[in-house]
Amino acid sequence: MNDILSYIDKVGASIEVENDYVAINDLYHHRGWTDGLPIIPPTEKLVEEMLSYCDRPWDSPIAKIAPRYGEATPIRLATNAVMAGCRPEYFPVVVAAIEALCEEPFNLYGLQATTHLVSPLIIVNGPIAKELGINSGYNALGSGCRSNATIGRAVRLSLVNIGGAQSGAGDMATFGSPAKYSYLAAENEADSPWEPLHVERGYAQWASTVTVIGAECPHNVNDHQSITGVGILKMIAGTMATTGNNDVYNIEPHPAIVIGPEHAKTIAADGFSKADVKRYIFENAVLPLQRFSQENIERRFLVTCKDRYGDANSSVPVPMVQRAEDLLVVVIGGPGKHSAVIPTFGVTVPITREIQLANGKRASSVEEFKIACSDSLN
Amino acid sequence: MCELAKRGLSSVVICSAPFVPLAKAQARVFGAPDLPLVVIPHPLGGISQEEIHGRAHHAVPQIMELVKELRG
Numbered sequence A: 001m002n003d004i005l006s007y008i009d010k011v012g013a014s015i016e017v018e019n020d021y022v023a024i025n026d027l028y029h030h031r032g033w034t035d036g037l038p039i040i041p042p043t044e045k046l047v048e049e050m051l052s053y054c055d056r057p058w059d060s061p062i063a064k065i066a067p068r069y070g071e072a073t074p075i076r077l078a079t080n081a082v083m084a085g086c087r088p089e090y091f092p093v094v095v096a097a098i099e100a101l102c103e104e105p106f107n108l109y110g111l112q113a114t115t116h117l118v119s120p121l122i123i124v125n126g127p128i129a130k131e132l133g134i135n136s137g138y139n140a141l142g143s144g145c146r147s148n149a150t151i152g153r154a155v156r157l158s159l160v161n162i163g164g165a166q167s168g169a170g171d172m173a174t175f176g177s178p179a180k181y182s183y184l185a186a187e188n189e190a191d192s193p194w195e196p197l198h199v200e201r202g203y204a205q206w207a208s209t210v211t212v213i214g215a216e217c218p219h220n221v222n223d224h225q226s227i228t229g230v231g232i233l234k235m236i237a238g239t240m241a242t243t244g245n246n247d248v249y250n251i252e253p254h255p256a257i258v259i260g261p262e263h264a265k266t267i268a269a270d271g272f273s274k275a276d277v278k279r280y281i282f283e284n285a286v287l288p289l290q291r292f293s294q295e296n297i298e299r300r301f302l303v304t305c306k307d308r309y310g311d312a313n314s315s316v317p318v319p320m321v322q323r324a325e326d327l328l329v330v331v332i333g334g335p336g337k338h339s340a341v342i343p344t345f346g347v348t349v350p351i352t353r354e355i356q357l358a359n360g361k362r363a364s365s366v367e368e369f370k371i372a373c374s375d376s377l378n
Numbered sequence B: 001m002c003e004l005a006k007r008g009l010s011s012v013v014i015c016s017a018p019f020v021p022l023a024k025a026q027a028r029v030f031g032a033p034d035l036p037l038v039v040i041p042h043p044l045g046g047i048s049q050e051e052i053h054g055r056a057h058h059a060v061p062q063i064m065e066l067v068k069e070l071r072g
Helices: A004-008 A021-030 A044-051 A074-084 A088-101 A108-113 A127-131 A146-161 A229-240 A261-269 A274-284 A294-304 A367-377 B002-006 B017-029 B049-071
Strands: A063-065 A070-072 A119-125 A184-186 A209-215 A219-222 A256-259 A286-288 A317-319 A328-331 A338-342 A351-354 B013-016 B037-040
Touching: A004 A044, A044 A074, A044 A088, A063 A088, A070 A074, A074 A088, A074 A146, A088 A119, A088 A146, A088 A209, A088 A351, A088 A367, A119 A127, A119 A146, A146 A184, A219 A229, A229 A256, A229 A261, A229 A274, A229 A338, A256 A261, A256 A274, A274 A328, B013 B017, B017 B037, B037 B049
Parallel strands: A119 A184, A256 A328, B013 B037
Antiparallel strands: A063 A070, A119 A209, A209 A351, A219 A338, A256 A338, A286 A317
16 A cells, blocks of 8 residues: 555656756756755655554545636645655644644645735644744744744645645736745744633544645734733734725634734733623724725625625724634744734634544654554555 | 536637736646637726726627637
């Protein structure tokens, strides 16, 4: 079942090249197989090592990636994970993220092909996030951590190489965003005063999960002055209330709020639960209709929401989210008086998926994948 | 649209010029590589009512011609 040699003998499944790192990278760039950064050449040996953490049939699709609807087999995903620089033990997270991205309500086709600058944000929760050293603290949404950088990059390369999201063909983004290189972090569960994201979304505390969000880059909320929860929440709501984001124009958007641990502590100390936070932001992240251009009022709001705006005056509030519970609230980051607002593509539902073994059992460590893989080969 | 075409219904896709590569790729993916495309000037957003009517006038004769062809 899991024999890489029989796979690479298939026509078109492998290429033979000169053993020259620079030449290989030139070739990969020339063929449009990279994100512009150098890749690790996915040799048979490295791909097989990556697959040593995969307990499924290596050549059977786990999903189809839009817009090309290319079959995401473990071998193809592992190839992209090697190219991205992943260590083999990261691979179960790559697989879970791809499965989540390909669930219908996420609308991966829309995300991949749109002119909007969206890219998937992946948030990892649970013990596997800690085991893999996925950064949830200083600079968690930035650079500097191998697991954050390379797992996110492996997903992105898979979306391009398997899904066909080439610029100007499968990916029509007007200008894209830096998040199209990699966009992944763990939740800072240790410093959060609230239940973690995966627990809130129905998973056990000891489960490990990925949550995917069709997201813009973070928009910062600098608040060094507020010393009350309501003060910080007012600043977050104010940052969220903008005229040009996709969420304001869509029916059921699910924007995300990243709350820095220091802000979270202040907010929670004033008695706000996560549900209270969502309620406050839902009620206060609004703009008066007059802040939108006349053309947007006439050609969008009065067409799509005539009941709400049809006979209203120009100061009627326009909400950024339609229901409080549609907001995602997650605690990420290190020390500092910052939070962030993350608008979304709008027509996308966040998906949470547990990182599970092929038999459906909970994995408390990625090493269980290696044992299960080894068992399946013997 | 590809599904309609595969069922034998006369089907054409209208798209603006920058989206032709995506449309052609999708037609291939969904098994209707010969799906006719009617290409209209870009953009579709941020244009006046008159320009919208102009796009329609550009598209309709081509659509009629293609439908006639498809029906043999």
